[in-house]
Amino acid sequence: MGNKTIKWEVSALGFGCMRLPIKKILFIKKVNELETIRIIRHAINNGVNYIDTAYGYHMGKSEVIVGNALQDGYRQKVHLVTKLPMYKVKAAGDVEKLCREQLKKLQTDYLDIYLFHGLNKERFQKQVKQLDLVVEMEKLKEKGLIKHFGFSFHDNFQAFKEIIDYHDWEACQIQYNYLDQDTQATTKGLEYAASKGIAVIIMEPLKGGHLANPKPEIKEIFDKASIKRTPVDWGLQFVWNRPEVSVVLSGMSSFEQVKQNLESAGKSGASKLTAAELGIIKQASEVFKKSILVPCTACEYCMPCPSGVAIPRNFSILNSFSSHKDLKRAKKEYKKLAADKDALSTAKDNGMAALCSKCKKCLEKCPQSIDIPGELEKVNSVLSGTRSMDEVYSRKN
Numbered sequence: 001m002g003n004k005t006i007k008w009e010v011s012a013l014g015f016g017c018m019r020l021p022i023k024k025i026l027f028i029k030k031v032n033e034l035e036t037i038r039i040i041r042h043a044i045n046n047g048v049n050y051i052d053t054a055y056g057y058h059m060g061k062s063e064v065i066v067g068n069a070l071q072d073g074y075r076q077k078v079h080l081v082t083k084l085p086m087y088k089v090k091a092a093g094d095v096e097k098l099c100r101e102q103l104k105k106l107q108t109d110y111l112d113i114y115l116f117h118g119l120n121k122e123r124f125q126k127q128v129k130q131l132d133l134v135v136e137m138e139k140l141k142e143k144g145l146i147k148h149f150g151f152s153f154h155d156n157f158q159a160f161k162e163i164i165d166y167h168d169w170e171a172c173q174i175q176y177n178y179l180d181q182d183t184q185a186t187t188k189g190l191e192y193a194a195s196k197g198i199a200v201i202i203m204e205p206l207k208g209g210h211l212a213n214p215k216p217e218i219k220e221i222f223d224k225a226s227i228k229r230t231p232v233d234w235g236l237q238f239v240w241n242r243p244e245v246s247v248v249l250s251g252m253s254s255f256e257q258v259k260q261n262l263e264s265a266g267k268s269g270a271s272k273l274t275a276a277e278l279g280i281i282k283q284a285s286e287v288f289k290k291s292i293l294v295p296c297t298a299c300e301y302c303m304p305c306p307s308g309v310a311i312p313r314n315f316s317i318l319n320s321f322s323s324h325k326d327l328k329r330a331k332k333e334y335k336k337l338a339a340d341k342d343a344l345s346t347a348k349d350n351g352m353a354a355l356c357s358k359c360k361k362c363l364e365k366c367p368q369s370i371d372i373p374g375e376l377e378k379v380n381s382v383l384s385g386t387r388s389m390d391e392v393y394s395r396k397n
């Protein structure tokens with residue numbers, strides 16, 4: 001990690017603990033702790049030394065399970081990073097309280113990096129600036145509870161630049177992949193942060209998994225390349241290719257994904273892709289952009305919904321339909337979701353888009369700034385058959 005203040009060797013691949021392996025017990029989904037521990041330790045045994053989690057991941061369970069995974073000497077082998085849940089910070093004193101709670105859950109005395117979670121313009125103004133939270137982070141450093149601090153980010157370049165210019169940050173975490181070069185912090189933001197010597201950590205390199213499963217049209221584009229790569233490898237190599245990037249996080253959910261990502265990491269390097277390879281990625285991204293109707297990354301920050309709507313699932317059915325164009329299949333998937341309150345189980349969050357009451361409680365939680373109730377209405381129109389896809393998304397098609 002080449003930057004001014006964090007002097008350490010970090011692996012190209014970091015383990016993001018937001019999408020851990022899941023098991024179902026009587027329809028209820030839970031994190032599969034044994035499998036999580038197995039895959040995290042396998043990644044560490046094979047060179048991964050950066051573990052990223054957050055207070056809210058898996059409804060608070062991620063930090064606890066990561067803490068368990070890092071027992072038996074694994075904590076000492078990694079840089080452990082978690083994030084301050086901004087929605088819980090009402091006063092400056094909350095920072096230390098929350099940090100201590102997180103250290104306890106993670107069974108550790110210190111964090112290698114502590115990040116303000118999901119800063120955007122508003123959170124930056126109303127919390128970081130108004131409550132002078134950087135001072136609180138400095139106090140945590142003085143007390144030895146954290147070694148470095150920074151922020152994770154979801155907003156636009158202007159907001160990013162304003163935050164970067166506010167403080168001499170040590171690290172920032174941004175969403176970046178070949179579809180998000182001009183959205184979120186953007187390539188300009190990535191270059192700007194790196195030019196200031198800030199360690200840049202990349203999240204969502206595969207855009208919530210969208211880039212891992214492209215439609216046949218895109219696979220054909222990749223197949224034209226002289227070098228053969230999987231769609232996942234194309235996505236990851238694109239990010240590693242940027243010299244400004246310190247570490248790329250992947251939210252790995254299975255042993256197979258860990259294995260594949262480790263293989264990709266073994267071939268990674270800055271400025272390694274040829275002009276022809278970058279051309280292939282450009283072509284693929286142009287086709288991809290047309291098929292993603294709702295840019296949901298399935299992060300689940302919007303969940304649970306008080307009306308039981310399975311928000312990311314509804315968007316994923318629509319986006320898949322946009323790729324495969326099989327309306328019958330999409331309708332069948334949609335019908336598997338609960339259509340009314342009786343069929344609904346809030347524990348499962350299995351509701352159709354039609355159940356959205358437009359309470360708007362989810363709106364401020366979405367890092368992708370999706371108009372969730374508005375988009376759910378469109379999903380319901382298309383998948384219940386009242387309006388056609390072309391009619392609803394006419395401007396995009």
Ligand code: SF4
Binds near residue numbers: 357358
């Ligand atoms: S606006 Fe709709 S989807 Fe969002 S929280 Fe309210 S009911 Fe749920």
Ligand code: SF4
Binds near residue numbers: 297298301303312
């Ligand atoms: S709608 Fe937004 S908050 Fe909800 S899962 Fe998708 S990206 Fe995440």
